[in-house]
Amino acid sequence: MSVHVVSYNLLVPILAEQPEYFYKCHPKYIDRNYRLRLIKSELQQEITQHNNTIICLQELCRTTVPLLKKFFHPHNYYLIHECYGEEFNDYMGVGIAIPNWMKPTSVKVITVGDEIRARLSERRADSCAIWSIFRQRSRDKSLHAASDPWDNAMKKKNILIFIRVMIHGIPLCIGTYHMPCLYRNPDVMMIHASMVKDLVLDLAKGQNMILAGDYNMKPTDSYYRAITERGYAYGHLPKSRMYEVHYQSDRNRALRSAYAEKNGTEPRFTTFSSTPNNPDFCxxxxxxxxxxxxxxxTVLPLPNHLTSKSYPDATHPSDHLMIAATFQFV
Structure with a gap:
């Protein structure tokens, strides 16, 4: 018995088509209709060539959701989705597409920031510190809040979709998440990475579980290691000046990565693009x-070298590669 899991960041059309954003791309290749045709072709291949295919999607948006629902319908697939973005990114979100017969026994849509907020309480100041804290907050409340990683982390709206399905009588939990892109604030990334790892393990309750998505972290990052290494020594969560934190990451639990497990290492790259702020980011x-x-x-083979100046290009409709893995139940 096997299950095939696909993960794909589709690239929101309104972002792809911003003037001069993907400045090395031919205009034809960032056109939404051109890109959608390629995306649907790639997804169709994964559905038709594998059994029990589940598709996890990131950067869904208000424009693409109805088009993908129309695509999935004749394949007898059902799209579970939730948007959390804003108008500038066409209300970006995430989704999981499953065959109609694979009816979920539970569906959870979780704003991870709310889970973080639930584990915080206002810090009580002693009498000697009250006046200095009052003066600091009076001078610049917004700066005070922005400098606290826990305050930043709980304000992010990113959503985790987590479902439980039955595959021919065998339960499987599957989730997808698009982690905040905050390279300059690694403390916030560590909080989200740790929280999502612990959340999915708690929700799975010991059952088989797969978590796919775009985590905006490299294999060398501390938050990647906090997810994949038991007892990672440098995976400590940051302190907060504003809150009492009632959460500690369980460092005795970790997840394995499909590509690293199969190939002994993560792929050379899963995203490649040139934008004004990040030229030649790979x-x-x-x-x-x-x-x-x-x-x-098995895992879906990925390229080891670049063949264009930037994605999207003629054969890559997103700035991310589609990744996939087939798992056997043992």
Whole structure:
């Protein structure tokens, strides 16, 4: 018995088409209709060539959701989705597409920032510190809040979709997440990475579990290691000046990565683009994590070298590569 899991960051059309943003791309290749045709072709291939295919999507948006629902319908697939973005990114969100027969026994849509907020309480100041704190907050409340990683982390709206399905009588939990892109604030990234890892393990309750998505972290980052290494010594969460934090990451629990498990290393890259702020950015940011009695059978081969100046290009409709893995239940 196997399950095939796909993860794909589709690139929101309104962002792709910003003037001069993907400045090395031919205009034809950032056109939404051109890109959508390629995306649908790639997804169709994964559906038709594999059994029990589940598709995790990031950067869905208000424009693409109805088009993808129309695509999935004749394939007898159902799209579970939630948008959390704003008007400038066409209300970007995430989704999971599953075959109609694979009816979910539970669906959870979780704003991770709310889970973080629930584990915080206002810090009580002693009498000697009250006046200095009052003066600091009076001078610049917004600066005070912005400098606290826990305050920043709880304000992010990114959503985790987590479902439980039955595959021919065998339960499987599957989730997808698009982590905040805050390279300059690694403390916030560590908080979200740790929280999502612990959340999915708690929700799975020991059952087989797969978590796929765009995590905006490289394999060398501390928050990647906090997810994948038990007892990672440098995976401590930051302190807060504003709040009492009632959460500690469980460093005795970790997830495995499908590509690293199968190939001994993560892919050379899963995203490549040139934008004004990040020219020639090439890195691995997308992962399929798992836990439980699952064995990685195969992974979708990915390129080892670049063949264009930037994605999207003639054959890559997003700035991210589609990744996929087939798991055997053991």
């Amino acid at each position: 890195a691995t940011l997308d992962y399929i994590f798992f836990n439980g009695r699952l064995a990685v059978d």
